[in-house]
Amino acid sequence: MTMPFYVAPEQVMKDRAEYAQKGIARGRSLIATAYADGVLIVAENPSRSLHKISEIYDRIAFAGVGKYNEYDQLRVAGVRHADTKGFAFSREDVDARSLANLYAQYLGNVFTHEMKPLEVEILVAELGTNGRADQLYHVAYEGTITDEDRFAVLGGEAETISERFAADWRPDRDRAEAIRAAVKALAGPQRTLGPNDLEVAVLSRENGRRSFKRVTDGELAQVLEGVEPPPAPAQAGEPTPRTSGGADDQAAVENSG
């Protein structure tokens, strides 16, 4: 019988961390930031169908970098968690903080107990309403959770991009300005990024109940060229699903705008 070699726990953790970091560094980065109407997420992503940014619930968005299959599994789990919770309790009881904690616990658990850590970093964003501030939770591959109040950068070159983006950050930028600043920070001095290299979405207070909305390639091209896109035509807002069957639900309907 062969005896396994003894490896110090410190070494095991270090190796795993390095492994995960390498995997994440191979992927492209993303920026999530607060802007005048809510939260903006800009990711470098050449694919039109394999999304990095997605909707979780009415006011919650998800974004991931690293290995697609790993963060997509987490995304679906998030949608399931949120929908089940909203169904069992009420829509307002679904919050980003508890979901971010679940993600952190799961990632931490996999990091210490499984052969291979997950090569992902994820972001859970919640749109603030009724006077509450927007929230950005950044969960790292080993389960560290950070609560950012201005912006979060995820991915390989997070530090450099973060420095570039922090230089002229303001909270009250409109959508177009915020997009341009984020794209500039992601691209750096050497490159330029076009609409085809980017995936952009917002959680906006203007969007009614389901606040998540993707920015289309056409809109993005106009924003990047500095042409202000015409205000979007009043689109069919997502109706508020009221089902309590009583008249007291009128308030919820009015809130949906």
Next chain:
Amino acid sequence: MALPLFHPTDDPGPDFSSLLRRSGMPAVPAVPQGADVAASVRHATTVVALRFAEGVVMAGDRRATEGHAIAHRAMEKVFPADRYSAVAIAGAAGFAVEMVRLFQTQLEHYEKVEGVHLSLEGKANQLAQMVRQHLPLAFQGLAVVPLFAGYDTARGAGRIFTYDVTGGHYEEADYQATGSGGRDARTTIKLGFREGLSHSEGVELAIQALYEAADEDSGTGGPDVVRGIYPTVAVVTADGYREVPEEEVAERFQALIERKRTEREAVGGSSSGGELA
């Protein structure tokens, strides 16, 4: 609540009902055999749907009954299912409202997990499965019979689907009404319907249908002028689901009542009711 992660060979996919079952929350409860609860359970009554040029109109009265008593005067029976469809309910109110909630969550859940909308046909099938799961309760007098209508973005037209307790679903060409006053409502629509009704004519016809149903059926609530409670009317078009503002519904009902009164006075029949009182 734990993070709902599944093994790839055992994944519930975009099906929310199946996810609920896995989480130990059965969607359909069991009622003991032979228990006679039907009379003490709230029932929701008449709902109508009809097609017009740009989409569909859906409307429902506001009364809920328990046996012969009025249980609720302001109940909602017409709900948005998602952006392009609406669902209306008749039958055991508790189960029906829960079914609507499950249906709404299911449609949104599918859209978020898969990244695309279900087709209108797909939505109608989903609802049929929920009605079918409810079949054992229907035999105990707790039937739920929804009416589903929406705007088919692929065809560019409004479509209406009706259901029976077995989950059978049938597409209606022009209009349908269900619930205790459904028959009277249907007759009214039948007389007033023609192809290519305008938005305003469609809403008006739905309102007339509910008025006539309330006139003939004790389970159907008419316009409650004293309390200011009027039936719910919603419209689904290419612009999505939109509820007709209550003030507009109220005005239309008042105009209708006014018309009826002048018609009666014109034929000199206004005294018949008065003498009895």
